[in-house]
Amino acid sequence: MSAATTTDRDSMDFAKTKALFHLPDGVIYLDGNSLGPLPRSAAARVTKAVTEEWGEMLITGWNKAGWMAQPAALGDRIGRLIGAPNGSVVLGDTLSIKVYQALASALEMRPDRKVILSDSGNFPTDLYMAEGLIRSLAQGHELRVVAPEEVAANINDKVAATMLTEVDYRTGRLHDMVSLTAKAHAAGALAIWDLAHSAGALPVDLTAAKADFAVGCTYKYLNSGPGGPAFIYVAPAHADTVRPALSGWLGHEAPFAFDLDYRPGHGIERMRVGTPPVLQMAALDASMDIWDRADIQAVRLKSIELTELFIELVERDCPGLTLASPRDPANRGSQVSFHFAEGYAAMQALIARGVIGDFRAPDVMRFGFTPLYIDEEDVRGAVRILADVVRNDLWDRPEYKTRARVT
Amino acid sequence: MSAATTTDRDSMDFAKTKALFHLPDGVIYLDGNSLGPLPRSAAARVTKAVTEEWGEMLITGWNKAGWMAQPAALGDRIGRLIGAPNGSVVLGDTLSIKVYQALASALEMRPDRKVILSDSGNFPTDLYMAEGLIRSLAQGHELRVVAPEEVAANINDKVAATMLTEVDYRTGRLHDMVSLTAKAHAAGALAIWDLAHSAGALPVDLTAAKADFAVGCTYKYLNSGPGGPAFIYVAPAHADTVRPALSGWLGHEAPFAFDLDYRPGHGIERMRVGTPPVLQMAALDASMDIWDRADIQAVRLKSIELTELFIELVERDCPGLTLASPRDPANRGSQVSFHFAEGYAAMQALIARGVIGDFRAPDVMRFGFTPLYIDEEDVRGAVRILADVVRNDLWDRPEYKTRARVT
Numbered sequence: 102m103s104a105a106t107t108t109d110r111d112s113m114d115f116a117k118t119k120a121l122f123h124l125p126d127g128v129i130y131l132d133g134n135s136l137g138p139l140p141r142s143a144a145a146r147v148t149k150a151v152t153e154e155w156g157e158m159l160i161t162g163w164n165k166a167g168w169m170a171q172p173a174a175l176g177d178r179i180g181r182l183i184g185a186p187n188g189s190v191v192l193g194d195t196l197s198i199k200v201y202q203a204l205a206s207a208l209e210m211r212p213d214r215k216v217i218l219s220d221s222g223n224f225p226t227d228l229y230m231a232e233g234l235i236r237s238l239a240q241g242h243e244l245r246v247v248a249p250e251e252v253a254a255n256i257n258d259k260v261a262a263t264m265l266t267e268v269d270y271r272t273g274r275l276h277d278m279v280s281l282t283a284k285a286h287a288a289g290a291l292a293i294w295d296l297a298h299s300a301g302a303l304p305v306d307l308t309a310a311k312a313d314f315a316v317g318c319t320y321k322y323l324n325s326g327p328g329g330p331a332f333i334y335v336a337p338a339h340a341d342t343v344r345p346a347l348s349g350w351l352g353h354e355a356p357f358a359f360d361l362d363y364r365p366g367h368g369i370e371r372m373r374v375g376t377p378p379v380l381q382m383a384a385l386d387a388s389m390d391i392w393d394r395a396d397i398q399a400v401r402l403k404s405i406e407l408t409e410l411f412i413e414l415v416e417r418d419c420p421g422l423t424l425a426s427p428r429d430p431a432n433r434g435s436q437v438s439f440h441f442a443e444g445y446a447a448m449q450a451l452i453a454r455g456v457i458g459d460f461r462a463p464d465v466m467r468f469g470f471t472p473l474y475i476d477e478e479d480v481r482g483a484v485r486i487l488a489d490v491v492r493n494d495l496w497d498r499p500e501y502k503t504r505a506r507v508t
Numbered sequence: 509m510s511a512a513t514t515t516d517r518d519s520m521d522f523a524k525t526k527a528l529f530h531l532p533d534g535v536i537y538l539d540g541n542s543l544g545p546l547p548r549s550a551a552a553r554v555t556k557a558v559t560e561e562w563g564e565m566l567i568t569g570w571n572k573a574g575w576m577a578q579p580a581a582l583g584d585r586i587g588r589l590i591g592a593p594n595g596s597v598v599l600g601d602t603l604s605i606k607v608y609q610a611l612a613s614a615l616e617m618r619p620d621r622k623v624i625l626s627d628s629g630n631f632p633t634d635l636y637m638a639e640g641l642i643r644s645l646a647q648g649h650e651l652r653v654v655a656p657e658e659v660a661a662n663i664n665d666k667v668a669a670t671m672l673t674e675v676d677y678r679t680g681r682l683h684d685m686v687s688l689t690a691k692a693h694a695a696g697a698l699a700i701w702d703l704a705h706s707a708g709a710l711p712v713d714l715t716a717a718k719a720d721f722a723v724g725c726t727y728k729y730l731n732s733g734p735g736g737p738a739f740i741y742v743a744p745a746h747a748d749t750v751r752p753a754l755s756g757w758l759g760h761e762a763p764f765a766f767d768l769d770y771r772p773g774h775g776i777e778r779m780r781v782g783t784p785p786v787l788q789m790a791a792l793d794a795s796m797d798i799w800d801r802a803d804i805q806a807v808r809l810k811s812i813e814l815t816e817l818f819i820e821l822v823e824r825d826c827p828g829l830t831l832a833s834p835r836d837p838a839n840r841g842s843q844v845s846f847h848f849a850e851g852y853a854a855m856q857a858l859i860a861r862g863v864i865g866d867f868r869a870p871d872v873m874r875f876g877f878t879p880l881y882i883d884e885e886d887v888r889g890a891v892r893i894l895a896d897v898v899r900n901d902l903w904d905r906p907e908y909k910t911r912a913r914v915t
Contacts, residue, residue, distance in 0.1 A: 123563045132567045139563040147558050147787060148551065155733050156530045156546040159864060160539045168734055195782025197756035198605060205644055221768060226757035226782070229770040233755030237612055238645060246768060320783065326562050327575055328785035348640030349604035350633035359869060361628060361653060363636040375602025375633070376727065379734035380554060380787040457566060462766060 113399040115472050121391055122324075122474040129483045131458045134270075134298055134436050134469030137324030143387035150383035162379070171382045172373060176332055178389045179323070182397050183296060183315065184306030185334045191369045192385070193377050196297060196318040196331040198347065200230045200264070202372055203314035203333060205346035207262035207291045208234075208242065210339070214261035214290070215242045222249040222269035227295055231264060249274060253284055260290040262313075267305070268298035268434030271461045273426045275303075275433050278310045286311065297321060300332075301392065302435035302471075303401045307334055314339075322435070322471060323392065325385035333372050340368040349374030391473065403472035405430040408437050411468065411480050415439060418488040425465050436469045441491070449501035450490045456483045520806040522879050528798050529731075529881040536890045538865045541677075541705055541843050541876030544731030550794035557790035569786070578789045579780060583739055585796045586730070589804050590703060590722065591713030592741045598776045599792070600784050603704060603725040603738040605754065607637045607671070609779055610721035610740060612753035614669035614698045615641075615649065617746070621668035621697070622649045629656040629676035634702055638671060656681060660691055667697040669720075674712070675705035675841030678868045680833040682710075682841050685717045693718065704728060707739075709811070709842035709878075711804045714741055721746075729842070729878060730799065732792035740779050747775040756781030798880065810879035812837040815844050818875065818887050822846060825895040832872055845874045848898070856908035857897045863890045 123139045124130055130138055154166040163169045176190035183190075193199075204217065217231050228246060235242040247255050249269065256263065263285045267276050282292040291313040299305050301322030307315050315334040319325035335343055345365060350356045351373040354364040365371040409430060415422055415437075425438040441447055441464060448460040458468040468483070490496055530546045531537055537545055561573040570576045583597035590597075600606075611624065624638050635653060642649040654662050656676065663670065670692045674683050689699040698720040706712050708729030714722050722741040726732035742750055752772060757763045758780040761771040772778040816837060822829055822844075832845040848854055848871060855867040865875040875890070897903055 123559075125564050125566070128566070130566060136562075136567045136569075138566060139558065144555065144558045144563070148555055151546065151551045151554050151733070151791070152530075155543075156551070157532050159532070159535070159537060159545060160543045160866070161859075161864070162543075162734060194601065194605065195756070197782035198601065198754065201754060209644070224757075225760075225766045225768060228768055229755045229757055229760060232770045233753050236751065237616070237753035239647065318783070326558070326787060327569060328783050328787065328789070330785075331782070344643065346640050346644040347605065347608060348636045349602070350631075350636055353632075353636060359632045361632060361635055363639045375604035375738070376725070376735050378736075378785050378788050380791060381735070381785050384558070384787060452568075457568070459567065 112396045115403060115476060118391060118395070118473045119476065124474060127455045129456045129479045131456065131468040131470065131475065131483060133324070133471035133475070134302070134321050135459055136320055136327060137322060137388070137471070138474060139326070140324055140388045140391055142390060143326065143384045146387035147380055147383045150380055155379070168377065168379045171386070172377045173370065175382060175385055175389060176369065178393060179300060179319070179332055182305070182392060183300055183334065184308045186308065186337065189337055189340065189369055190332050190334045191372050192330045192332050192382065193373055194331055196295070196316055197226045197230050198374070199316040199331045199333040200227050200295065201234055202345065202347050203293045203316055204231055204234055204262065204264060206343045207293055207314060208238070209344055210291060211261035214259055216259045217242060217244045217262055217264055218252065218255055218260045219244065219246050219264045220249045220252050221246055222271065222274060223264070223266045224270055224295065224297065227264060227266065249276065252276070253281060256284045256288050256290060258288050260285070260288060262291040262293050264293045266295035266297060268302065270298055271425070271465050271467065272438050273433040273436040275427070278305070278312065282310045282312055298434050298436070302404070304397045312336065319385050323385070324388040325381065329381045329385050330378055335369055335372060343371070345371050347374050351375060351377070395473065400472050404435040404470050407470040407472060407475060407477065407480055408433070408435065410477060411437050411470065411484065414481065414484040415487065418484055419491050421491055422466070435471065436467060438465045438467045440464050441466050443496050446496035446501040447490055450496040450498070451487060453501070454486050454490070456486050519803045522810060522883060525798060525802070525880045526883065531881060534862045536863045536886045538863065538875040538877065538882065538890060540731070540878035540882070541709070541728050542866055543727055543734060544729060544795070544878070545881060546733070547731055547795045547798055549797060550733065550791045553794035554787055554790045557787055562786070575784065575786045578793070579784045580777065582789060582792055582796060583776065585800060586707060586726070586739055589712070589799060590707055590741065591715045593715065593744065596744055596747065596776055597739050597741045598779050599737045599739050599789065600780055601738055603702070603723055604633045604637050605781070606723035606738045606740040607634050607702065608641055609752065609754050610700045610723055611638055611641055611669065611671060613750045614700055614721060615645070616751055617698060618668035621666055623666045624649060624651045624669055624671055625659065625662055625667045626651065626653050626671045627656045627659050628653055629678065629681060630671070630673045631677055631702065631704065634671060634673065656683070659683070660688060663691045663695050663697060665695050667692070667695060669698040669700055671700045673702035673704060675709065677705055678832070678872050678874065679845050680840040680843040682834070682839050685712070685719065689717045689719055705841050705843070708799065710808045719743065726792050730792070731795040732788065736788045736792050737785055742776055742779060750778070752778050754781050758782060758784070802880065807879050811842045811877050814877040814879060814882060814884065814887055815840070815842065817884060818844050818877065818891065821888065821891040822894065825891055826898050828898055829873070842878065843874060843876045845872045847871050848873050850903050853903035853908040854897055857903040857905070858894060860908070861893050861897070863893050
């Protein structure tokens with residue numbers, strides 16, 4: 102046989118990648134879409150940043166340890182997973198801040214248009230940031246929130262920008278980035294994509310889709326740890342003309358000249374704001390060592406296998422649960438959700454038994470599938486326990502119904 | 509003798525606090541005003557956050573390890589150093605972002621006024637953030653930048669807010685927070701204070717000064733490590749009425765309800781934006797263990813002793829250096845700067861010999877004095893080396909004149 106040029110799932114050895122993560126004993130972790138687990142190498146990498154870099158280099162670490170260059174270097178590595186060329190992605194801040202940056206820039210690029218078009222499947226924080234920006238600008242902008250399936254029909258010449266999350270955080274429903282971006286452009290609007298549940302979950306090609314802006318976080322599928330920095334992509338065509346609303350010193354053309362006036366930096370650098378979080382970046386650096394060697398096409402194929410198996414087994418073994426995610430894997434991301442009337446309590450009961458997923462109101466049990474460290478055995482084990490919980494009403498205990506939870 | 513109720517420097521044993529920090533062999537570190545050194549306990553504390561919390565608790569760490577409550581808990585601990593009551597300070601983001609939040613809120617509270625008054629001694633990034641906000645708002649605001657000594661005379665009924673940094677980052681010149689805030693209020697303006705070079709450097713009493721907003725960073729005198737989170741203070745009188753421009757999900761009244769509409773959270777919580785940086789907060793937590801036991805009045809008295817000694821010795825032993833800082837210690841923060849024509853090269857020569865300070869254009873050599881880990885022996889040792897550098901023209905080497913430096 103000749104060497105295969107097409108990707109298949111066998112291009113990666115997932116047993117080997119699984120061994121690169123620390124997973125607690127007795128836990129089946131199906132919540133990597135909220136917070137990825139610890140790459141084993143991250144502990145030593147963070148310790149190195151603390152003791153050998155901060156401890157020994159002190160202020161000189163900004164140059165000697167390369168801290169100052171990390172936001173762009175990490176951006177390039179993430180860029181490979183999302184179809185973004187080198188120099189078009191930079192790390193920093195939180196996803197909410199990056200949404201604000203993208204949106205403020207887009208509105209300034211379309212001064213005659215007043216509508217931001219989004220959908221009810223978007224992350225609430227994206228909508229909140231848009232609300233805050235609109236109120237602050239006081240220029241008569243409107244945030245128009247429609248049902249996900251109504252987005253295309255609502256793109257018109259009043260729309261300054263679409264602001265959409267590719268993968269619905271509740272159901273995993275996948276937007277068609279290529280066609281919605283094309284439709285936005287045809288109407289003269291800009292397209293902003295939130296990749297929080299896409300980056301590391303499935304192949305994204307921002308270049309091919311002609312996206313104008315994209316943002317995402319690194320603590321979900323990219324496994325950078327709690328509070329890891331966010332990223333922002335600006336299409337190269339815009340990068341030298343976009344004017345940052347959050348014009349911080351590290352986005353300045355010459356941060357260390359300490360000029361009194363702001364001059365935007367070159368390209369994506371202008372989307373930097375303040376001092377980057379070195380310890381969080383160290384953890385992301387370790388995590389990206391795994392992603393650098395991963396084939397995202399193979400990850401996607403494996404993810405589809407796992408989600409298909411999970412749906413099949415839950416529908417066979419777990420009465421009362423009905424699929425909330427699209428049935429066609431081509432239309433969903435790397436997570437599967439089920440409606441279950443007692444979903445909140447059932448999820449607590451599951452967690453108490455070592456199967457960690459999460460719950461989204463009103464009745465959605467959500468499970469993330471992350472082939473780097475979740476395999477078929479995990480899927481079968483999780484469904485066995487879930488079936489036990491729902492068939493035997495194990496959720497029906499007061500402590501499962503009342504506890505507050507943060508996910 | 510009866511127990512002293514007045515503070516004196518002997519209320520703290522600085523030899524003991526010095527032992528709590530890791531300082532590299534052969535280094536005299538006079539740049540703690542740029543990046544504080546590593547508290548010895550921080551390495552273990554960060555490792556615990558990585559392995560025992562992230563690694564073992566995974567997503568449940570937000571509750572079980574208290575990550576979600578940390579921004580407010582750390583805020584209360586910093587509050588003790590700056591005269592802010594519990595519940596009025598919260599951690600997150602970077603100082604630039606916090607400046608933007610304070611300023612956007614203040615402008616919205618004074619809709620009929622269009623001037624932001626600042627001074628040329630402010631951090632450039634504060635000015636840059638104001639420029640970006642003004643351009644984005646497009647409501648005819650003006651950033652008026654005057655000389656530091658002209659601020660008081662320029663406060664009038666056109667000013668929406670003063671935006672001042674208490675300690676000048678170049679010279680250490682100290683603004684009179686009490687009188688400038690009173691003057692701002694008398695003119696109907698709001699007062700925003702940047703405490704980047706104040707928190708942990710000298711006693712601040714935001715409550716007594718009646719400041720409206722204050723912001724600061726934690727990686728300088730508070731020793732939280734590179735990229736540690738910033739903080740923001742909102743006066744309790746405003747905290748429940750201020751409307752956040754950066755309205756992120758963690759500032760929402762019920763972040764985990766995932767409502768589509770934003771409702772600001774209670775009090776200072778509404779100034780939270782996105783997911784907080786857990787690993788950076790762990791380092792800050794360790795650093796604050798030292799600050800929790802510190803007497804900031806004693807730190808200030810010791811700091812004055814050290815800076816007075818440094819000035820005396822430099823003026824005696826280092827020809828060509830002229831004092832750039834106020835001579836009266838009551839008018840300066842915890843740093844001392846000198847003009848020196850060959851300051852850039854001289855600072856490189858100093859650093860090569862283990863004395864780390866920094867340089868600010870055009871000719872300022874800057875030295876920070878941080879009694880928690882710098883003592884008289886350090887001061888004498890630093891001046892001996894500095895005197896050698898300037899008396900013997902040791903700075904006159906090409907490699908000291910050309911190297912780019914980041915501080």
